Amino acid sequence: MPPSFETLRRLVATQGPVLAPGRPGLRLLLLIALAAAIAGGVHAWRSQPQPEPLAPPQPVSGSLRTAPASPLPPRAVSPFPTPGSGAVLEVTVHVTGKVHRPGVITLPLGSRVTDALQAAGGVRKGTGAGALNLARKLVDGEQIVVGMPGSAAAPIVADPAAVVLDLNAATPQQLEQLPGVGEVLARRIVEYRDGHGGFRAVEQLREVSGIGDRKYAEMKDKVRV
Template identity: 70%
Template sequence: MTVHVTGKIHKPGVYQLPSGSRVTDAVTAAGGVSRGASTGSLNLARRLIDGEQIVVGGAAGQAAPGSPITDPAASAVLDLNSATTDQLEQLPGVGEVLAARIAEFRNSHGGFATVEQLREVSGIGPRKFDELKARVRV
């Protein structure tokens, strides 16, 4: 997975981390927090989502200047064919059971060819699909 670490950090930049990595891993990869900076606004134990931005030393929910992202975990777009069940659970209205159903559908059908195939997963009706379609990709 790829994440962007910025803010009050020794080596801001884009980093490749293993799937399942946590915010603390991204901070460590970027050389750690700059002297005097606080990580109080970050949940260092939270699992990372591919493509998100971690802002160190900012206010809770703060994004880098010019960035439209205010909560990276809430606005990241997940790839249905590579997201872990933990990542799928971060989607609105998706819990452990539905995440497992999405993963099972993916495994038994050789992956998702289109986002619309989510409608074929048990537990995803029209309303749930409308909530999810802008948050996922194939």
């Protein structure tokens, strides 16, 4: 055995009783060890990983595709003028004379004299329609008189040619009542009106194909803008 180890052994044997902790020291060491074990357990419990909530998914960049809209069903094309087209949809007439409810009556465009008489309550008993053309189409602003005084059945009707038409609101049927205007020319007048944003002056009728100086002279006093 080396001399250094022998010297150490002798020193421990000599100082052994001094280094022994005894019972109080041993208890203290046990308490310290227990406290260290508790502290280590608490630390280990607190060091356990905690579950974290997942972040909400980020929106995908770019435009989202939407389902194609179902095609709309085809719309029926009405033969009558539609609102906003500049055409008159109604006619207003004055029914007077021997009817049950005389007065001003508004009827749909295309109504006839017989419709106006029915709307006025019909002709009074003992009074006939006389010379009235019940099948004639009504003209906006006209007056229908049933039963002139002194004549039981001598009705008169306002002359449609005497009505002044608005070039920007008249229908093709109304334009046909102008002197010298037929179906074709009435359609040309409407096409000119639609293509030029309406009439600004009566003189513009000269620019419509088919209207010469003579026809214009016959029409100019029966139209307005």
